Amino acid sequence: MSTPVFISYNFVSDREYAHNIGVFFQPRGPCQGTPRFVKDVSAGGDRAIDDEIRRAMDGCVAAVFVCGQNSHNSPWINREAQLAISLGLGIVALRAPGALGGIPAELEAVNPPLVPWDSDAFCAALNRVIAQAVAARTG
Numbered sequence: 001m002s003t004p005v006f007i008s009y010n011f012v013s014d015r016e017y018a019h020n021i022g023v024f025f026q027p028r029g030p031c032q033g034t035p036r037f038v039k040d041v042s043a044g045g046d047r048a049i050d051d052e053i054r055r056a057m058d059g060c061v062a063a064v065f066v067c068g069q070n071s072h073n074s075p076w077i078n079r080e081a082q083l084a085i086s087l088g089l090g091i092v093a094l095r096a097p098g099a100l101g102g103i104p105a106e107l108e109a110v111n112p113p114l115v116p117w118d119s120d121a122f123c124a125a126l127n128r129v130i131a132q133a134v135a136a137r138t139g
Contacts, residue, residue, distance in 0.1 A: 002026075003130055005033035006057045006089065008080040008104075009066035011040065017096045017117070018066050024119050031123040032130050036060060053080055061133040062090040062126065065104055067114065072102040081106035088136065090129030094122055 005025075009018035024031045038056045041048040053076075057063070063084040071077050081104045084091055091112040093103045103114055113125045 002034040003032060004036045004060045006060040006063040006084065007035045007037050007066065008063060008077055010068050010071045010074055010077060013070055014066050014068040014096055024122055029119055029123065032127050033062065049076065050079065053083060057083060057087060060089055061137065062092065062130050064126065065091065065093045065107065066096055067093050067101055067103055068096040068099045069101045072104050077104045078106040085110060090133035092125045092129050
């Protein structure tokens with residue numbers, strides 16, 4: 001069974017990049033795991049969004065934060081970062097092509113690797129984080 005990996009991104013500006021991330025994952029790409037996304041439940045309000053984030057992260061061992069122009073100051077991305085940290089997920093920050101924005105503010109304390117939009121660099125970082133997270137969980 002493949003390891004689920006939560007994908008965090010700005011719904012407005014980074015959706016296209018985030019949904020193209022699948023090409024990095026096996027069987028086509030070198031990344032381990034299976035990307036998992038939240039569904040758009042914004043019509044249900046803040047509680048529905050928070051519940052959906054929790055549902056999507058359930059069972060994940062790692063989270064990837066797509067860092068676009070505005071992800072560093074997005075309240076929902078920062079909420080996802082808080083939850084990922086509290087769940088002990090391995091974290092990788094992936095720079096969207098051409099973006100100059102920083103990592104989400106909530107991630108600054110854990111200082112995750114910030115890697116370019118490059119399959120080799122990204123997958124090396126993600127595979128390392130997944131291995132560490134799995135090892136930490138199995139003791």
